[in-house]
Every structure is written in structure tokens, then in C-alpha cells.
Amino acid sequence: MKSDPLSHRLYATHRNTLISYAHRLCGDKGVAEDLVHDAWLLFHRQNSAEILAPLSYLKTIIRNLLFDRRRRSAFESTTEAPFEQAIGNVEVTSVSPERDVAARQIMNRVMDAIDAMPERQGKAIRMYHFDGMKLREIAQELDISVALVHKLIADGVKICMQIRKEEP
Template structure:
């Protein structure tokens, strides 16, 4: 008999504090009442003396029940949302046909600019940017120094970047 009376005394003693805790977490007094009641029902199923810190355990149950309800509410909001409303909030990341054409024109102009560069500079840019060669590999292939390769590529890319900026 004594083991049954203890949990009820525990509930009556700590009910106000548990309600305040649940209210603080949920922001809703009615929901807090429901959660504390549900937490108590779950707690009362535990064997007597199996919980070392009953108030902390009750707080954990309350927090977990609130999280579960919030998740369920979020899922229900998503599942009952109006399709047109949900679709209207999706950002359209597709590129317009006009942007595609403009980009292609810029690429053509850049390729023409590379073709118009001195042979060594054009080859250095192609090897480095299109073929993925390292600076030292480009330098070895062209028979020039690494700093010279770097300078050729930097000058050529400055021209390409100017064309790209003009096209925007």
C-alpha cells in the first residue's frame, strides 16, 4: 500500500512545478496540462523504486512528449498543406532560354579571344584550364619558366574575365 501512495504524493507535491515546466516549454497552458497528465500516466507504469530521480525522469518524459507532439504537428501541417501554396514557395532555379543563349554567346566570345591571343598564351590557358595540367607541367610542355606560365595565364584570364563582365 505504501508504494502506491508515494507516487500520488509525488505527483501532488510536484504537479505545479511540472506544469510550469511544461508551460514554459510549450507556451500553451492547456497543452501543458495534457502533457503532464500523459507523463504521469507513463511514469506510474514504472515499477516502484526503479527510478532514482523521479522528478528529473518526469521532466524528461514531459520534454519528450512535447517534442513528439511538435513533430507530429509539423508533419500534419505539411501533409494537409494546399499543394498550390506549397509549390508557390519553391524557388525556381531553372535558367531561362534567354540566359542560356546569352551565356553561350559569352563563351563563344571568350573562346574567340583565346584563339586571338599569342600562340604560347593560348596554349598555356588551354593546357591549364581545359586539360587540367599543373603550372609546372605547362611550363615543361612549353619549355618556359613557371612564373612566365603564371603570368601568361593571368593576363589571358584578365581578358576573359573582362569579356564575361561585359556580357552580364
């Protein structure tokens, strides 16, 4: 691990403040200390000279780590529970057959609209929304700028949202 005096000073100076912040978020002092430590390790691995507001950045890392921890905990509580218990926690929503058919029709119209879009725009939307790719990955794949990828997706989503609002 590289030596980074800035990250060490930042950690030493603001550790108590960060623990207090994390404690307010999660309500558990031990978890708060773990979050701050994990956040600092992630922060320390990066080039801190490029970060304009390191304390705010650390707080963002802490908050994101807490969200990840909660999400993982919720997932683990359902995957290790007996099926009957896990299914009891799932919200049951009954959809009428008419609403189901209407939703399928709208989805088909949205997919048709995506197919009718210019090739690059349709690809960008599919890569982003269906394949889960990041904007910079799509930009690299399509050999265009990230800003253009963002515009293509935003314009395409506007079209799709308009279709969803229309009556079937």
C-alpha cells in the first residue's frame, strides 16, 4: 500500500467526526467505527490529490457502505431463511388480467419504439438499461463521448416515457 500523508492526516484529524456521522446514520457505535475504517481504506487506495473535498468524499463513501451493508443484510435474511418465512415477507400484489395485458401492450410498444430508434441510440439504451453498463463503457463501445451517450439515452427515455403515458 502506498504512503499517503494526506489521507493519514485526514483520518487522524477527522476520525471522531466521521465516527459520529456514521453513528448518526446507523445507530451503532461499533458498526460506525467499522464503516469509517472501511471508508478510509477505500479512500486511501485512491489518488487523494485529485479529490477536491476529501471529507465530503469520505462521508459519501461511509453512506454508500452503510447502504451496501443494509442491502446485503436484507438479502442474506431472505436467502438463509426457510422458504415459507421468506415468502411471508414478500408483498403480494394481485394484478387484474386486464392490467396485466395493458402493461404487456405498453411494454411491447416501448420495445418497438426502441427498435425504431436510430441504431446507436437503441444500442445505448439497451446497454444501459438492459445490460447494466456504465455510460463510459457504452461510450467506449460505441466510440462516442460520454456526453453524447447521456443525450442519446435521455432522449430515448423521454420517448419511452411518452409512450407509457399514452392510452393503449
